[in-house]
Amino acid sequence: MVQLAVIGAGAMGGAIVRGVLAAGLYAAEDIVVAESSPQRTVARAQELGVTPATTGAVAAAEIVVFAVKPYAVEAVLREWRSQLHAKAVISVAAGVTLARLQAAGGESVPLVRAMPNTPVAVGAGMTALAGGERADAEALALAETLFRTLGRVAVVEETALEALGALSGAGPGYAFVILDALADAGVRIGLPRELAIEAAAQTLFGAAKMQLESGEHPAVLRDRVTSPGGTTIAGLHALERGGLRAALLDGVCACHARARELAQDE
Secondary structure, eight states: OOOEEEEOOSHHHHHHHHHHHHHTSSOGGGEEEEOSSHHHHHHHHHHHTSEEOOHHHHHHOSEEEEOSOHHHHHHHHHHHGGGOOOSEEEEOOTTOOHHHHHHHHOTTOOEEEEEOOGGGGGTOEEEEEEEOTTOOHHHHHHHHHHHHTTEEEEEOOGGGHHHHIIIIISHHHHHHHHHHHHHHHHHHTTOOHHHHHHHHHHHHHHHHHHHHHHOOOHHHHHHHTOOTTSHHHHHHHHHHHTTHHHHHHHHHHHHHHHHHHHHHHO
16 A cells, blocks of 8 residues: 655656665555656666555555745646546745645645754754645644654744745754854864764754753853853854854744745745
């Protein structure tokens, strides 16, 4: 029985499939994927270890995820419209509103917008969900179960999705830059590159895990590793002087502003 159909198995669609398989939510035979052509569909299905989608398979799926580019999602929804009998139809296309998705997919379709980030592929994603008018409690529960196996989930109003996209959706990009910079710093003070990258990555992972598990404010946790007159406060002083905090604030705000521009253009 087909449980999950993913239309558009590129970076995000593929990450969702890999994450679901790794978490054991569905078996490989319960997942189908579709791409822009039969040849691409077969190749991507083989690469992911799942089944190429057929019209009948998508029509029988419990959940259908549309992971195509924002500019194409409405056309693709119209293409598959007659096959959307799922209990939940999820779009991960940034900037495309529920109203537009509903118009393209059909008035009766239980649509949910999702804003995941790429760490869903390793079970450490952050996903925001917003349900459309036709999305009942079951549809939202199915979407939440799907993405909760891939990390953390927040169910929000649609108006919050773009802001979360600028923070957590684009956030891995910011984190990779910070990680790379920390690794460069390690090399600068004499560490081998491989060790510097490992140490930087594990440090960021550990700090994030501490905050999530403790629920404490980041400033409280920071204070615990900042001794008066010590080495950490000297490093923090240099980072503040260099504008790290302001640069991160500016980056998230710029991303949010650009997302709103793109939405208006669409």
